[in-house]
Amino acid sequence: SVYGQSVTFSAKVSATAPGAGTLSGTVQFQIDGVNFGSAVNLSGGSATSGTTKTIAVGNHTITAIYSGNANFNTGLGSVGQVVKKTNTTTSLNTSNSSIKTGRSVTFTATITVNSPGYGTPGSTVTFFNGSTALGTGTVSGGKATFSTSTLSIGTHTITAMYNGDSNFNGSSDNVLQTITRN
Numbered sequence: 075s076v077y078g079q080s081v082t083f084s085a086k087v088s089a090t091a092p093g094a095g096t097l098s099g100t101v102q103f104q105i106d107g108v109n110f111g112s113a114v115n116l117s118g119g120s121a122t123s124g125t126t127k128t129i130a131v132g133n134h135t136i137t138a139i140y141s142g143n144a145n146f147n148t149g150l151g152s153v154g155q156v157v158k159k160t161n162t163t164t165s166l167n168t169s170n171s172s173i174k175t176g177r178s179v180t181f182t183a184t185i186t187v188n189s190p191g192y193g194t195p196g197s198t199v200t201f202f203n204g205s206t207a208l209g210t211g212t213v214s215g216g217k218a219t220f221s222t223s224t225l226s227i228g229t230h231t232i233t234a235m236y237n238g239d240s241n242f243n244g245s246s247d248n249v250l251q252t253i254t255r256n
Contacts, residue, residue, distance in 0.1 A: 076160040077131050077241040078192030083123040085138035087116060089146060099141040105155075106134050113141065127192050129157045131241055159243045160191025164199070166234040166247040174256045178223040181249070183234035185216050187242065197239040203230050225253045 075081050085101045100113035101121035114121040121138070134155045142148040162185050169180040183199045199218035201208045203225065211218030213236070220234075230251045238244035 075129070075155070076158050076191045077129075078127050078160055078187065079157075079190040080125050080127050080192075081129060081155070082125045083110075083136055083138070085121050085140070085151065087119050087121070087140050087149070097143070097146060099143045099146070101141070102139045104137040104139065105129060107137070116140075129155065131157050131159055159238070159241060160193070161188040161243050162186065162195055162236060162238070162245045163188060164234055164236045164245040164247045166232065166249050168232070168249050168251055171250065172252040172254060175225075175227050175253050176223055176256065178221050179225070179251060180219055180221040181232055181234060181251075183211070183218045183236065183247070185213060185218070185236050185242075185245070191242075193241060195236070195239060195242040197237050197242075200235045200237060202233040202235065208232075225251060227253050227255060229253075 083103050087097055097116055097119050099116050102113040103110045103123040111124045135152050136155050137150055137152045140149040165184045167182050173179050181201055185195045196213055198210045198212055200210050201220040208222055209220050211220045231248050232251050233246055233248040235246040236244050
């Protein structure tokens with residue numbers, strides 16, 4: 075899965091000896107050894123956990139612990155769950171695509187989380203004029219801005235590069251900015 079994606083876990087409990095009775099009891103799900111929700115009643119030999127969107131990026135062990143009953147011993151099973159960073163999309167806009175030299179222009183980068191991920195990206199956006207870094211803006215509420223009045227006369231390709239963070243991959247976009255004579 076990716077960070078912020080809804081995840082639900084299911085466990086199937088089966089008897090290894092035929093005719094021993096009806097399976098009943100509960101299953102407690104754990105993520106990395108920590109209980110996830112309350113124990114779930116077994117129904118038809120199966121149990122399903124609640125849903126979560128908050129598993130951190132990384133490798134995790136999901137364990138289902140069967141409580142047992144009068145006829146069956148306890149048991150457990152485990153599976154690995156890999157949570158990857160969520161992809162993002164950056165959209166860059168300019169406050170005015172054609173301005174006169176010496177005037178200020180503001181660039182706004184909007185960072186959105188690609189489905190099925192969820193959450194609010196953090197970190198910074200670096201703004202470039204071609205390959206030259208102009209400065210950075212801090213991402214707040216999914217946006218980062220940068221203003222400048224030092225662009226030379228001509229047409230410039232301005233790029234906003236979202237640098238990503240511990241949960242979200244970086245992305246970029248660019249716009250053309252024209253600076254004309256006064």
